[in-house]
Amino acid sequence: MHREEAFALWVLRACALFLVVAMASLVAYLGYQASGLFTIDQVSLGEFLTSFRFDPDLNHVGAAVFLLGSLSVTGLALLIGGPLGVAVAIFLSEIAPPALASVLTLTIELLVGIPSVVYGWLGLLVVVPFVRATSLTSGFGFLAAGLVLGVMILPTVVALSLEALRAQPQSLREGSLALGATRWETICHVLLPAARAGLGVAFLLGIARAIGETLAVQMVIGNASVFPHDLFHAAATLPTEIVLDMAGAPPGSLLQHALFAMACVLLGISLLLVLLVRMIARRS
Amino acid sequence: MEYFLRRRRQWGNLVALACFWMSAILVMVLIVALLGWLVWSGASALSWSFLTSVPNETGAGGGIGPEIFNSFYLLFLTLFFTVPLALAVALYLEEYAQPGIVASAIQLAAEALATVPSIVMGLFGLLVFVFVLRWRFSALGGALTLTLLNLPTMMRMTQQALHAVPGSLREASLALGATKWRTIIHVVIPGAIAPLTTGIVLIAGRIFGETAALIYTAGVSVSNANPYDFGLFHPAETLSVHLWYTHAEGVAVDAQRIGSGSAVVLVAMVVIFNVLARLIGNFFRRRTSGR
Amino acid sequence: MKTFLEQPPRNGDETVVKVAIEDLNVYYGATHAIKSATLRIPRQRVTSFIGPSGCGKSTFLRALNRMHDLVPGTRVTGRVLLDQTDIYARDIDPVDIRHRVGMVFQRPNPFPKSIYENVIYGAKLQGVHRRSDLERIAETSLRQAALWEEVKDRLQQSALDLSGGQQQRLCIARVLAVAPDVILMDEPASALDPIATSKIEDLISALKAQYTVVIVTHSMQQAARISDETAFFHLGEIVESGHTTEIFTRPKQKKTEDYITGRFG
Known part of the structure; x- marks a missing residue:
């Protein structure tokens, strides 16, 4: 025994x-x-x-192009998915009739499960042609990647913001409304400030999801190791560069070392984000 | 003056509420349109021969039979490793470990592991299984990489499931003279089976769609020996990897058709896993509530 | 002697009717929570609602500033006349009503902001933006709520750092800053200790010089101590209402007497 x-x-x-x-x-x-x-x-x-010069054959392995690419694509995704996600979360928790809220929640949950490669595929067949038609460029580039990533982080932002909003006691809303505030004033002046820690976490985890995303971005960003001047030109990020060049990197070569170093940078950023989330969680 | 202020506040409120409605409708329409488009374009690509025949790397008319097989094969391999491992760590943390430096080190490791982007995990798999162990691209290497990738999530779900089992049940069993381990086997795990099963099915959906971690571990081609190969050390390209590879690097002439067909199969599987998780949850809930 | 309820409302009298409720019904889904209630609430008096828990007194109170609008599935019929105007009329904005009829809740619910921000919240919404005006409003309201001396040196601190009793007085100050006519209080002292409770009671007695106060309480002693008028609720109906002294000394209904003498409740 x-x-x-x-x-x-x-x-x-x-x-x-x-x-x-x-x-x-x-x-x-x-x-x-x-x-x-x-x-x-x-x-x-x-x-x-x-260094912005990435040319392993000539011994230049500056990763700034990709680092900056990753940060800007993530920023763009957050600009698109962040406000929209919070707006949908507010709609779900404060405004939507219960039946509509459950239908919408169900549809958004479906987004979570969709594999990233399918997002890339959708980007290739919907977003890229759309950008191409509106901008008279190839369509591959920052904007397409940002749009695809924006939709990808939407479920994360919605779910976590919703959690933060629903955690606010009903008495807070009543307190504000009983002072003659409108619903919007209550949301804007009381609810959002009260839930700001939770909303911060939602954004940070949205960033974490976006910055490590590889294939969906790789399929639509155009993959050029230069930093583009505008939203419509091809670019690259840390993960896309890793996935594309790893196959052709001989073991022990400069290129392979550089790619592993880029993976470490990516890992470092991800760990940093989660550390931030923990700090916020502990403080509140 | 007061009248205008009141008007402005009323209008502000209406405009804001309208914006929230519009965002919600926009998202709803977006999702329905994207999925509808996916299904509509994929349906025409689907056929029995597409689902069962072997791929054609250069010409037209290739199918996705081996890829579907590999997706399921890797899924089961991964679950075979992930579920017991996650259960063991969760049991240790929830039932045995004293709060202290060891427990928090394990928790910290799990949280850190959860943050690793899947492409980085793929590189780790490449290092360990391909470079160090010299397995080349293999089903086993892919499955083990996916295990590491999904272990933290599965572990967290298991911990929550164990946590939800009421302490009074444990006490009742212990008071009858059962050992702690017997109590776990006969009371705790059966008590947590509903959320556990739901968790497994949800994780299965994630494993099925995972791509980035597999490219450099399970590879981008199917086994040469036999397309439906159970060999652990043969390359095993899954459906999601196939979808990516066809577009990123492949030269198949009917890439569009392959992409549409593969995408719709992937999404269908995700939906099936989601529905299954819900049904299982409901089934157990009804059984435990005694109706 | 007739109670004011049986008299027609008169102007210039000391018992001018501030709020008149006629045939009010509240339904939660299929539940009929308030059954055809009629009541008049006099101006610049403290009116208390008493009754066993679940009798509908809080539900009735919340109908007086349309807080039920916020709960889906709730339906209100009948009329609530605030200074002769029906607050449930179609063209009335509930937001305006809540400016004029403020509410203090059972548990203190300060916003997670500074003390100062809490007090000036309502005034700011109404378009007061000059710093000096806001500071004056904050000081006046806090003085009225007997909180000024305790917090004047730490207005920028979080309201959540205050004690429960202080928080509740802050919530009262927050309502006063909006300058309402009527203040509804839903068991404002039930979550507080005896000392904090007596402070709130003193405050309520002082407030009636300027405001019409309606208070729900589970404590009959409290109702007897601070209110001028009392309405007794039972099972969603107003069983009896009138001068507090009469309700407590010469109740007309058997049920009221039973409740007051502690035979049920």
């Missing part, structure tokens, strides 16, 4: 340990691969992060 107990506990412990080891080795392995860029290839961290 007791041997069984002890054995079970050891198995569970081993599994828990495996999780910690897996995460630690992920950081260690990727970090080690990336470090080759700075030790073997003698590229400086400053050059890697700030």
Whole structure:
């Protein structure tokens, strides 16, 4: 009896340990691969992060183009999906008749499950031709990627904002309305400020989802390793560059080291975002 | 003056409410239009032979049979690893671990693992399974990478499911002389089975659609030996990877048809998994509520 | 002697009717929560609603500033005349009504903002933007609510740092800053300790010099201490109403007497 107990506990412990080891080795392995860029290839961290010149054949591996590309595409997605997501969440929690709210929630939940490659496919067949027709360019580029990502982060932003709004006590709304505030004034002056921590979390997790997204972006952004001058031109992000060039990177080469270093940057940004979320959660 | 202010506030309110209605309608129309378009364009591409025949890399007329097979094969492999592992870690944290440095280290590792973007996880899989273990692109490597990717979510769902089992049930079992482990096996896990099953099906939907983590682990081609290959160490291109590859790098002449068909199959599977999760949840709820 | 209820409303009299409720019914879905209630509430008096819990007194109170509009599935019929105007008439904006009929809730519900921001919230909405005006309004309201001395040095602190009793007085100050005619209070002291309760009671007695106060209370002692008029509710109906002293000393209805003497409730 007791041997069984002890054995079970050891198995569970081993599994828990495996999780910690897996995460630690992920950081260690990727970090080690990336470090080759700075030790073997003698590229400086400053050059890697700030140089806009990416030409591995000529020993230039500045990742600033991709870093900036990632940040701007994410920003654009947030600009589109953020306000729309919060507006829909407000509609669901404050305005919608219950029946409509449940139908809309169900449709948005469907968006969560759709694989990112299908978003890319939809981008290819709907968004890109749409941008092409309105801008007289190829259609591939920042704007198309931002639109696709904006829709992709919508469910995340809606779900988390909704949670934040629904957590606000009804007495808060009544307090404001009983002072003669309109519904909009109540939402704008009382509800949104009260829920701002939760809304911040919704935006941060939306960013986290957008910045790591690979295929949906890769299929519509046009993949050019230059930073474009406007929204309608091809660009690239950290994940799209990794997925495209990894296949052709010989093991131990400068390019491979650079790609692993870019993966580390991406990992760092993601960890930072979640750290921020934790800090917000702890404070409120 | 007061009259104008009142008017302005009334109008502001109406305009704001109208904006909220419009955003909601916009999103609704957008989703319905996109999905409708997807289904409409995909339906014409679907046929029995498309769903069952092997792909054609260069010419026209290729199908997606092996890809569908591989998607399910990888799904089951991944669940085979993910579910027990997640259950074990969750049990350890919920039932055994004392709050302290060990428990918080595990929790922290899980949270950190949950943030890893899938392309980064794919690179880790490439390093470990392809470079270090020299498996080349393989079904097993892909499944293990997906396991790491989905472990944190599955673990969190399992933890919530275990947490929801009332403590009085545990106490009742322990008071009857059962050991802790027996209590877990006979009382806690059966008590958590409903949310657990729902969680598994939801995770299954995610695994089915995952792409970025598989490109450099399970590969972008199907097995040479046999398209319907159960070999753990053979490449296993899934449906979602196929959809991407056909458009990103492929040279098949009827890429459009393959894309539409694959996309509609993927979305259909996601819908099926979602509905299934809901049905299972309802089924268990009805059974446990005794009606 | 006739109670004011049986007399026609007169102008210039000390018992001018501020709110007259005629044949009011409230339904929650299929539940008939208020059954044909008729009542007159005099100006610059404290009127209290008493009755066992679930008797409908809070529901009735919330009908007086159209708070039921916010709950889907709630239906109100009948008339509520505020200074002779039906607040349920089609062309009336509930927002205007709530300016004139303020409400204080059972649990203090300050906004998660500073004390100052809480007080001036309503005034700002009504278009007061000059800093000096807002500061004056804040001070006056807080003084009226007997809170000024306690918070004057920390107006910028969060209202959530105040004690429960202080929070409730802040909520009263917040209503006063909107300058309403009528203040509805839904068991304003039920969540507070005895000392905070007595402060709120003193405040209510002081407020009637300027405002018409309607208070729901579960405590008969409180009703007897602070109110001029009392209405007794039971099972969604107003069983009896009149001068507080008469209700408590010479109730006309058996049910009222039973309740007051503690035989049920």
